[in-house]
Amino acid sequence: MSLLHFQVLSAALFAIGVYGVLARRSAVLILLSIELVLNAVNVNLVAFAAFLDPTRGLGQVIAVFVITVAAAEVGLALAIILQLYRKRASVDVDKIDLLKW
Amino acid sequence: MTLVVFYLLAAVTLLGAMGVVVTRNVVYAALALLLSLMGVAGIYLLLFAEFLALVQVLIYGGAITVVILFAIMLTRLREYKGVMENPQWPLGLLAATALFLVLVAAFLVDSPRMNVEERLAVPFLLLGGSLFSQWAIAFEVASLVLLVALIGAIIVARGEDSRERP
Known part of the structure; x- marks a missing residue:
């Protein structure tokens, strides 16, 4: 089990997510x-931290921050979606496309 | 042995992710996301990141999935039937595949060859110590960001009609 395994897994996960962003409405x-x-x-961060910097766990600290920002983003985005749904159904x-032109 | 576990967890993660982007039912998509995120938690355990695995289960499994399911319930379900696929999805597939191939090529060219078996876990004590000493300011800023974002979410979700009331 080498670092490459985790890198390919995270690349696949990333590509699937990008496809979802582009293909969904x-x-x-x-x-x-x-x-x-x-x-x-996050998988990539933790994998790199585990293989290249095993004693300090710096990548895990940054992954904690990423999770924090992700949680804030989900809460705010869902509130915006809810409000948009109320206004535009x-x-x-x-x-x-309110802000488009 | 660990390799078998890794392939199992990777299969769970990727199948869940595929379910998120392919299924036509929004509730199934949210549940597939939960499956995928739990697979990622298993990957964290495999990388000796116990704290992150715990946080992943707590925050994603406990909080985020529930919030998303609530949002799906509050916006009408039959609304979603006609708005699943964008007409540009073949282009999206092309772009995502190209991105994956470029990333894998880059990793193949230059990837450190090391094995994970000979490592030990980063202890909770060390992680907490560096979070509260070296990263203390970033930690406080992150908590402030979370607080401000969630207060903002409450204000946005309340709407204008309730603003006049005390």
Whole structure:
């Protein structure tokens, strides 16, 4: 079990998340895909920390911060989606173009 | 032995992730996300990051999935039927595949060859110590970010109609 295993796993997770962001139209599903991307980054951070810097665990500290920001992001984004749904009766991101022009 | 466990956990993680981006039912997507995140928690255990595995189960399994399920319940379910796939999904698939291939190529070119078996876990004591000494300011800022974001979420979710009330 080498570092490469974890790197390929995190790359696959990241690519699946990117596909979800690009291919979905529902705002909630895009949010779920963003969570996948953040987790892929975390796997990579922890794997690099485990293999290259095994005594200090620096990567784990940064992964904790990533999880914190992800939690804040989910709470705020879901509140925005809820409010958009109340105002526009839709979660389709193609229809939410208030700021486009 | 650890390799078998790794492949099992990787399969769970990737199958869950595929479920998130492929299924046409939003509730199934949220549950598939939970499966994928628990697979990631197992990967953390395999990398001797016990604290992160605990945090992953607590925050993602306990909090985030529940919040997402609540949001799905509060926005109407039948609304989602017509709005699943973007017409640009083949382009998205192409871009994601290209990204994966580029990342794997980069990792293949330059990846340190080391084995994880000969390592020990980073103890909780060390992690907590560095979180509260070396990273204390970043830690406080992170907690402030969380506080501000969640207060903002409450204000946004309340809406304008309740603003006049005391």
